[in-house]
Amino acid sequence: MNLPKEYISYSQIRLYQTCPKKYYYTYFQEIKPPITDKIFLGTLFHSTVEYYLKEKISGKEPGKEDLLKRFEEQFQEWQKKQEITWDKPASETLKRGLAFLRYFLREIAPEINPLMVEKELVVDLPDLDVKLKGIIDLVETDFSITDFKTTTAKWSKTRIRESYLQMQIYRYIFEKSFGDVITHLRFRIIYAKGISGIKDQKVSIKASDLETPKMLDIIRYVVDSIRGGAFYKNENYTCSYCEFRDLCRKETK
Numbered sequence: 615m616n617l618p619k620e621y622i623s624y625s626q627i628r629l630y631q632t633c634p635k636k637y638y639y640t641y642f643q644e645i646k647p648p649i650t651d652k653i654f655l656g657t658l659f660h661s662t663v664e665y666y667l668k669e670k671i672s673g674k675e676p677g678k679e680d681l682l683k684r685f686e687e688q689f690q691e692w693q694k695k696q697e698i699t700w701d702k703p704a705s706e707t708l709k710r711g712l713a714f715l716r717y718f719l720r721e722i723a724p725e726i727n728p729l730m731v732e733k734e735l736v737v738d739l740p741d742l743d744v745k746l747k748g749i750i751d752l753v754e755t756d757f758s759i760t761d762f763k764t765t766t767a768k769w770s771k772t773r774i775r776e777s778y779l780q781m782q783i784y785r786y787i788f789e790k791s792f793g794d795v796i797t798h799l800r801f802r803i804i805y806a807k808g809i810s811g812i813k814d815q816k817v818s819i820k821a822s823d824l825e826t827p828k829m830l831d832i833i834r835y836v837v838d839s840i841r842g843g844a845f846y847k848n849e850n851y852t853c854s855y856c857e858f859r860d861l862c863r864k865e866t867k
């Protein structure tokens with residue numbers, strides 16, 4: 615069978631690795647279950663940071679109060695457009711988002727020199743007859759790449775290791791597009807359980823942690839499995855909070 619999109623991406627690969635059945639529901643059946651409040655907040659935070667950094671590049675850096683107001687307005691507007699599963703009340707989630715944004719503006723934004731923001735890059739993988747696509751959060755003037763995350767807790771060593779593939783893909787598509795110019799690869803993780811005690815973790819990924827042949831092997835495995843129609847259930851403890859669990863339980867195979 616054909617791939618559901620004209621390209622393969624890190625998010626597709628990660629979803630397939632998590633559970634092929636979940637990948638099938640998402641990309642082939644295009645089922646859109648309610649999103650969690652954490653995903654909602656992360657998407658809105660990314661969109662606000664993207665807006666802020668693009669304005670900064672064009673010399674029109676927005677003020678703090680304007681940006682917080684924009685965030686709040688979009689929060690109200692966006693929540694009407696999609697179904698969200700609220701773990702905490704919406705008002706608390708909004709306060710948490712505003713606190714994250716204040717932290718970003720105070721502790722992180724002043725040291726950023728943006729060159730490209732939300733840069734979409736697509737390269738051919740001729741051996742696999744597929745395109746590889748990535749959207750890079752931030753490239754700075756020193757050619758460092760940063761990916762922002764919002765979460766509830768500091769990343770563990772295991773979580774950091776799991777992230778190598780994402781950075782490997784970003785490095786690969788960037789270097790195929792612009793040459794061997796990257797100076798740093800890092801994740802910037804902003805985390806807190808509530809609205810206070812916000813911290814951030816800077817995770818630098820060394821080039822020696824990344825292996826292109828291994829990355830290509832993983833992509834080949836996922837692409838071949840999708841083309842071969844391998845959409846088995848990967849049942850494990852994560853099923854209890856999978857958004858497709860009711861549908862999945864009804865299916866016998």
Ligand code: SF4
Pocket residue numbers: 633634635636847848849850852853854856857858859862863
């Ligand atoms: S409930 Fe489990 S097996 Fe079913 S789609 Fe979700 S993660 Fe996969």
